[in-house]
Amino acid sequence: MSKGTLYDKVWDIHRVADLPGGSAQLFIGLHLIHEVTSPQAFAALEEKNLPVICPERTVATVDHIVPTISQKRPFNDPLAEEMLSTLETNCAKHKIKLFGIGSGSQGIVHVIAPELGLTQPGMTIACGDSHTSTHGAFGAIAFGIGTSQVRDVLASQSLAMNKLKVRRIWFDGQLKSGVYAKDLILHVIRSLGVKGGVGYAYEFAGPAIKKLSMEERMTICNMAIEGGARCGYINPDQTTYNYIQGLPHAPNFEDWTKAINWWQTLASDTSAIFDDEVTFDASQIAPTVTWGITPAQGIGINECIPTSESLETNERLLAEEAFSYMDLKPGKLISGIPVDVCFIGSCTNGRLSDLRAAAAVAQGRHVANGIKAFVVPGSERVARAAEKEGIDRIFLEAGFEWREPGCSMCLAMNPDKLIGRQISASSSNRNFKGRQGSAHGRTLLMSPAMVAAAAIEGKVTDVRKMLGSIK
């Protein structure tokens, strides 16, 4: 059993009681809600005549269903309109702060909470969305929950939880130029599998992690769940404190020193005991692209799609299913595969630094003929900051569309969808069958810079060549 890790410390601080079933009751410091997984939870509260006990620790936004071209109300889609108006009614009734469209702070829930300073080290954070693991980048224990659990948090600001084991994933070396946080996490998932993390919290650590910005750290923790780990985190350090300082919901000026003093006690002790430890060499990681129907079916840009025979026996059945669904030939290089649609955005890669990295590739170039390429900033703040830097103009001049914030084509609960058998280069997090809105649509996951490169070339391309990192 783990001891002295950040996970253990945060768990102990938030433990309310031991429940008769054997699980623990864990206090939730910040509850994030959105339009998709909350309406049934509010309805259940009303049915039981229960109040929301900590509205001041509950924050709402709208992201999954919002259109990204025109966000004018009422939405064209009456179902989407109903979901948003239900959220508005519930938030007003229960006095919950809602960052709605046009508020200046609306956006994908996992983008806005960090940028507003709501996400802080040492918190427990829950949200009815599996990518809540994102917030672990700050040294918070953050995890996705279902709607019944959203109801529980609204009613009791706590959850019945079983403690996870902790696996430390250590990265020696440094990422090479043209290789991004997205490549690092796709590499981890490829190596440990989509269920490798079931039952674990992932602690990401080591020199390569230490050097990453907060936004890069968020990309990594965001996809812990794709490796099966409900929660992933990084110990807070000076990079974390610098990021938070001055944000709207950061600790007050007079509390700042006390906050840092406390945050400093949270990091895993040097003598901490982990249930498992794995080490990677970050310098060996290449731009990584998925070829299949799970995020673990990924390879380096210079590798070939595996053949069935080259895989472990237990991976073959799924690989065969993937070859057939993706209509990609085993043994063929992933580089050079033509794409139809290029999507830059999502809670994984829709932040300012992601857009900058993609814009650096797009600048002075143009999207290839016949390719639909679009950029969806993760939030209104990201959009306005990017526009201030002229990033929108770089994309527009290069032939990309510049959209309004939302989850967009990551999960296609809005008008942004693949059509028929279209294949996308996507900076999002899931390549499941049908994920991007067409039952036959196909997804290749990669970093935002790699998506930009694919848009320019019309096919999967090693972005390092375009950046001059390699010849």
Added chain:
Amino acid sequence: MSSNSSFPKNEISIIRGKCLVLPGNDIDTDRIIPARFLKCVSFTNLGGQVFADDRSELKGAHPFDQKQNYGASILVVNDNFGCGSSREHAPQALMRWGIRALIGQSFAEIFYSNCLSLGIPCATGSEHLIKDLQKTIEADKSQVWELNLKHENIKSSENTFNLTLETGPLKMLLTGKWDATSQLISQKKNIEKTKKSIPYLSNFDITN
């Protein structure tokens, strides 16, 4: 199609009914219920939409469309079932189709806890045992089985397979305490006490 039997309540110890085999590893929640069906403010209609895309692809040959499987209440799957999104719409759709228990090699974490919140047990067995069980079920789909949580097994008139249920969830199901809300609320004093002791909720004046 949807089930006539009522949704789980109180103590859950025995689930009796036909078994339905759905083969394949890593079946994600986007497949169980595609995102477009999440555009709803109530779970009521999800039963008919379970596996919508997979089913339309197989034009009637999907296990959820095969006549012999109508009315089945125990779903038998393989490895890492329910991975991906946290959408409770996935177990809700299964439950509203008629599923009352799942058996598999393993389940994704959030899916598992969502099932527990609905009173739907997820029992596990080794890869070999699950495949054996699936073969036995397929040999006679009309066979009625009994999943016994207390004995941690599933039985037909001819066969018994021993399964595993995690201790905590098992206890919660057997005692009827799987619906956590009331237990959580009953700790009101302790919730308040914990809240007061958390540094970031107390101007960082408390150091643990």
